[in-house]
Amino acid sequence: MDNEKDCSMYTEHIDSGKRKVTLSMTVNGRPVVRDVDPNMTLLHFLRDNLKLFGTKEACGEGECGACTIILNGKAVTSCIVLAVEAEGAQITTVEGLSKNGKLSILQEEFVSQDALQCGFCTPGFLMSTRALLDHNPNPTDEEIVEVLSGNLCRCTGYIPILQAVKRTAERERKELGR
Amino acid sequence: MEENKYQSKYKRVGQPYDRKDALDKVTGQAVYTYDMELPGMLHARCLLSPYARAKIVSIDTSKAKALPGVRAVLTGEDSDILVGLYMQDKRVLSKGETRYQGDVVAAVAAEDEETAERAITLLDVVYEPLAPVHDVDEALEGKILVHDDINNLKHYVGVFFPQKDSNIASWNKSRKGDLDKAFEEADLVLEGEYSLPAVAHVPMETHVTIVQADPYSNRIKIWSSAQSPFAIRQIMADSFHIAESDVEVHIPYVGGGFGGKAGIHLEPLATLLSRAAGGLPVKVRATREQEFNQLPTRAGMRGRLKTGVTKEGKLTGIQAVYDWDSGAYADYGVNVGKTAVYSGIGPYKVENASIDSKTIYTNKVFSTAYRGFGHLETHWSIERQMDILSQHLGIDPYEFRMMNLLGPGDQTMSGEVLTESSGSPKECLTAVVKEIGWTGRKSEEERAREWKTGKVRGKGFAMLQKAPAMPANTASSVIMQMNGDGHVKMMIGAVDFGQGAITALAQIAAQELDIPIEHIEISAEIDTRANPYDWNTVASKFTFMGGNAVIKASREMLRKMKDVAAQALRTDPENLLHANGEVYHRHSPERRMTYKQIALGYMYPNGTGIGGPLISSGSSIADGLTNLHPETGQGNPAAVWTFGAHAVEIEVDIETGHVDVLKVASAFDIGQVINEKLVYGQICGGVVQGLGSALLEGYKFNADQQLMNPSFTDNKIPTMKDIPMEIVPIYIENPQQNGPYGARGVGEHPMISIPSAIGNAVYDALGINFHVLPLSPEAIALGIASGKKSILCTDTDCLPGRS
Numbered sequence: 001m002d003n004e005k006d007c008s009m010y011t012e013h014i015d016s017g018k019r020k021v022t023l024s025m026t027v028n029g030r031p032v033v034r035d036v037d038p039n040m041t042l043l044h045f046l047r048d049n050l051k052l053f054g055t056k057e058a059c060g061e062g063e064c065g066a067c068t069i070i071l072n073g074k075a076v077t078s079c080i081v082l083a084v085e086a087e088g089a090q091i092t093t094v095e096g097l098s099k100n101g102k103l104s105i106l107q108e109e110f111v112s113q114d115a116l117q118c119g120f121c122t123p124g125f126l127m128s129t130r131a132l133l134d135h136n137p138n139p140t141d142e143e144i145v146e147v148l149s150g151n152l153c154r155c156t157g158y159i160p161i162l163q164a165v166k167r168t169a170e171r172e173r174k175e176l177g178r
Numbered sequence: 179m180e181e182n183k184y185q186s187k188y189k190r191v192g193q194p195y196d197r198k199d200a201l202d203k204v205t206g207q208a209v210y211t212y213d214m215e216l217p218g219m220l221h222a223r224c225l226l227s228p229y230a231r232a233k234i235v236s237i238d239t240s241k242a243k244a245l246p247g248v249r250a251v252l253t254g255e256d257s258d259i260l261v262g263l264y265m266q267d268k269r270v271l272s273k274g275e276t277r278y279q280g281d282v283v284a285a286v287a288a289e290d291e292e293t294a295e296r297a298i299t300l301l302d303v304v305y306e307p308l309a310p311v312h313d314v315d316e317a318l319e320g321k322i323l324v325h326d327d328i329n330n331l332k333h334y335v336g337v338f339f340p341q342k343d344s345n346i347a348s349w350n351k352s353r354k355g356d357l358d359k360a361f362e363e364a365d366l367v368l369e370g371e372y373s374l375p376a377v378a379h380v381p382m383e384t385h386v387t388i389v390q391a392d393p394y395s396n397r398i399k400i401w402s403s404a405q406s407p408f409a410i411r412q413i414m415a416d417s418f419h420i421a422e423s424d425v426e427v428h429i430p431y432v433g434g435g436f437g438g439k440a441g442i443h444l445e446p447l448a449t450l451l452s453r454a455a456g457g458l459p460v461k462v463r464a465t466r467e468q469e470f471n472q473l474p475t476r477a478g479m480r481g482r483l484k485t486g487v488t489k490e491g492k493l494t495g496i497q498a499v500y501d502w503d504s505g506a507y508a509d510y511g512v513n514v515g516k517t518a519v520y521s522g523i524g525p526y527k528v529e530n531a532s533i534d535s536k537t538i539y540t541n542k543v544f545s546t547a548y549r550g551f552g553h554l555e556t557h558w559s560i561e562r563q564m565d566i567l568s569q570h571l572g573i574d575p576y577e578f579r580m581m582n583l584l585g586p587g588d589q590t591m592s593g594e595v596l597t598e599s600s601g602s603p604k605e606c607l608t609a610v611v612k613e614i615g616w617t618g619r620k621s622e623e624e625r626a627r628e629w630k631t632g633k634v635r636g637k638g639f640a641m642l643q644k645a646p647a648m649p650a651n652t653a654s655s656v657i658m659q660m661n662g663d664g665h666v667k668m669m670i671g672a673v674d675f676g677q678g679a680i681t682a683l684a685q686i687a688a689q690e691l692d693i694p695i696e697h698i699e700i701s702a703e704i705d706t707r708a709n710p711y712d713w714n715t716v717a718s719k720f721t722f723m724g725g726n727a728v729i730k731a732s733r734e735m736l737r738k739m740k741d742v743a744a745q746a747l748r749t750d751p752e753n754l755l756h757a758n759g760e761v762y763h764r765h766s767p768e769r770r771m772t773y774k775q776i777a778l779g780y781m782y783p784n785g786t787g788i789g790g791p792l793i794s795s796g797s798s799i800a801d802g803l804t805n806l807h808p809e810t811g812q813g814n815p816a817a818v819w820t821f822g823a824h825a826v827e828i829e830v831d832i833e834t835g836h837v838d839v840l841k842v843a844s845a846f847d848i849g850q851v852i853n854e855k856l857v858y859g860q861i862c863g864g865v866v867q868g869l870g871s872a873l874l875e876g877y878k879f880n881a882d883q884q885l886m887n888p889s890f891t892d893n894k895i896p897t898m899k900d901i902p903m904e905i906v907p908i909y910i911e912n913p914q915q916n917g918p919y920g921a922r923g924v925g926e927h928p929m930i931s932i933p934s935a936i937g938n939a940v941y942d943a944l945g946i947n948f949h950v951l952p953l954s955p956e957a958i959a960l961g962i963a964s965g966k967k968s969i970l971c972t973d974t975d976c977l978p979g980r981s
Contacts, residue, residue: 052206053206053209053213054205054206054207055206056210056212056382056383056433057212058382058383058384058433058466059466059889059890060465060466061466061889061890061891063466063889063890063891064382064466064890066382093206094204094205094206095205095206097204097205098205103201103204103205107204107205110200110204111196111197111200111201111204112196114196114197114200114855114856114858114859116197116200116203116204116676117434117676117677117678117859117863118381118382118383118431118432118433118434118435118675118676119199119202119203119204119208119431119433119676120210120381120382120383120433120434121382122203122204123206126204144898145898145899146899148898149897149898149899150897151897151898152380152382152890152895152897153382154379154380154381154382154434154436154863154867154895155382155434155676155859155863156859156862156863157859157861157862157863157864157865157866157867157901157905158862158866158896158897158898158901159862159866159901159905160858160859160862161898162898162901
């Protein structure tokens with residue numbers, strides 16, 4: 001093979017990754033301190049270190065939105081964010097959506113509108129929607145579509161998801177006074 | 179969705195319950211194979227052939243093996259195991275020659291993913307690139323054989339027909355009547371050719387499996403993101419020469435399948451790696467790129483049709499030749515090809531017809547089942563041809579179809595006679611045509627007027643049909659046990675990968691037993707050691723077959739319950755009825771007892787027990803099906819037909835070529851809605867997936883047969899921006915007399931004929947007939963710019979033949 005040189009570069013890269021960095025952040029309201037490799041993605045940090053398996057990888061290149069989480073109030077695809085970039089951040093994952101053992105309105109509407117089938121993309125859709133409605137409690141259809149077009153779903157045809165998001169916004173305005 | 183308008187006549191069947199798996203899936207608790215970690219688990223990476231066809235001259239694995247953390251390195255020299263669903267044609271690891279860019283040349287298992295990946299880069303392979311077989315025409319010439327051992331390949335004899343010294347994995351045929359006479363009697367004989375490229379399934383969870391192969395016995399434990407636990411077990415046993423009971427298959431939640439996870443995929447490779455690593459569990463997970471270029475696709479297809487019709491519009495004969503570009507291996511591809519010979523003329527009565535369907539090997543990514551397999555493809559051909567015929571005849575396409583559609587007493591292509599119980603294609607078409615407001619084709623004047631605005635609207639519609647494509651003896655089964663609290667535990671063998679099987683079946687059981695659906699305990703998780711047999715979770719067959727098995731099991735449960743209750747109530751079981759979780763006497767209803775009192779056996783006041791824990795089972799097997807005659811294709815392949823129709827309204831931007839889908843009306847004769855919410859979900863999902871095939875998706879290969887678009891950047895699927903403004907579902911309920919509550923399957927059907935309906939609407943809008951998919955903006959814009967009325971070829975990179 002003609003890529004001897006590339007391999008050795010790769011080796012150095014991996015070795016340099018062994019120098020751990022101490023990282024602290026708040027995840028789903030809980031303070032977290034861990035030593036991590038500087039080249040670790042936030043997705044792998046959440047799954048491998050914190051064992052929060054709700055966040056999924058479906059492409060690993062920021063194209064499909066399955067790994068979406070909320071970082072300092074913004075929806076990000078955690079597969080293309082380094083864990084070290086989240087130093088000091090407030091993070092919410094799908095595991096942080098319900099409080100006190102009760103589903104949030106958003107989760108309830110995804111259930112009742114049947115806005116999921118296989119469920120693999122669902123955490124990403126929930127988090128993108130959460131970030132959208134936190135910023136804009138009364139979005140138009142166009143605004144919802146614009147934001148959620150970054151999340152891929154192969155099962156539902158999106159229509160039940162759109163409906164669930166609209167109903168969530170409506171109920172949150174009414175019930176939570178947003 | 180509007181508030182539920184559908185009204186069911188049943189208490190539980192037909193009601194829009196929330197899916198039973200929803201809670202796990204909105205809270206992040208659902209565990210998929212991708213999420214699983216086992217003690218000591220190793221991670222695997224594969225080295226794929228960079229060439230479509232090449233000789234493997236040598237592989238030096240020494241550097242990879244020496245890397246700390248590497249526990250196993252395998253090449254084709256280490257195993258000669260062959261696998262295959264219907265044709266045993268695929269080596270787990272390539273040896274001698276690679277057959278597509280994506281064939282596994284070597285595999286590594288290591289302690290972590292990074293080490294496995296690094297080990298792959300240390301493998302030193304010398305290839306000698308060979309000329310690949312590019313397309314079906316080159317394959318049919320047979321100068322290069324993709325499988326030079328085709329004459330000796332083990333296959334399903336009598337159902338599939340590999341041709342000697344050729345690239346034809348199976349040539350299936352059907353014949354009836356006298357075609358020469360039919361074309362002679364016709365006033366118009368029209369020939370047409372229609373093609374579509376290979377398309378990816380794109381499950382959001384890529385293929386992933388974990389295997390632990392016991393080094394001390396034959397036992398193999400498999401956890402897999404798969405649709406067919408019992409098929410995996412059977413094929414593993416066959417390929418590894420062990421007993422089926424040596425193989426245990428566990429299916430946790432599955433992140434989408436669409437047919438791509440039917441059959442067997444990464445499990446044999448993970449088994450070999452686990453064995454080589456001393457029995458440690460090994461996880462093999464496809465990257466998104468590998469999902470596109472290593473795992474199978476829907477085959478590209480070319481259909482050539484010749485149809486005869488009288489000037490009044492009566493079809494006299496159809497001759498169809500379907501060539502499937504199955505790529506390097508047959509997998510489900512041969513069965514896809516087989517469907518064409520009994521369903522490939524659509525739901526039309528035609529006395530004289532012939533179909534030749536060839537599943538053909540080329541050096542491309544191989545093909546497998548994909549939602550409604552064989553049908554989206556053949557219906558793209560037949561439903562475009564019907565539209566073009568009606569154009570030539572000057573007859574309204576609705577009237578033309580109505581004149582020729584099947585009805586009770588008519589024969590299907592394979593000679594099966596339809597009855598009132600078979601469902602009604604005509605009702606489906608009439609319903610969608612009415613919903614879309616069809617008043618006939620656009621006139622040239624209307625078109626010219628709209629053209630000036632830059633946007634032209636069009637309407638179109640298409641028929642569809644499908645019966646489960648499955649062996650004639652396909653079977654399913656259910657086991658039920660009543661828990662001590664009177665709830666019922668139910669075990670099935672089918673996988674719920676999102677289609678809603680567990681919810682639909684729980685509804686049927688709850689209806690039969692008359693208990694709340696919450697009292698039915700059913701898991702999406704399958705374990706072949708415990709769950710009863712089901713052939714494969716494919717083909718829209720499970721509501722029908724599993725539903726019938728549930729009814730049998732429920733009735734056996736009730737019978738056993740009433741036997742015990744009759745003793746306790748000192749009466750004859752004939753006198754007992756049941757309702758709301760209680761058994762009671764039909765004349766004196768105060769003589770009653772709850773299910774709970776009998777569940778584990780009835781206890782008299784003095785402590786004496788009778789009966790015992792209530793267990794029942796139900797089996798169902800396809801009823802009266804036959805293999806098709808090898809030459810004539812006559813026989814009975816269809817357990818249950820589901821007929822349907824789509825009508826669409828679109829708007830074409832004549833400058834950009836973009837097709838905006840304004841409305842889709844979809845009608846299916848499903849006999850009985852089991853759960854309106856789930857059916858609506860299947861319709862929305864299938865329609866949008868169909869729009870992907872219609873407007874966006876398709877594999878593109880370069881001259882060396884390397885896939886040019888193995889990523890979401892270049893191989894786009896529909897996003898929320900691509901959905902129609904409106905999807906109107908229409909449920910026609912002519913009951914299937916042998917279906918559960920009259921129901922038929924509808925999981926796959928919504929995807930079929932979406933491309934043909936769009937293609938017909940594009941003609942209505944532009945007056946141009948497109949013969950190839952996808953109808954992408956560039957295809958439409960170039961088609962308009964060409965000034966031609968018939969577009970036979972838009973992008974030769976992606977088509978199965980040379981045209």
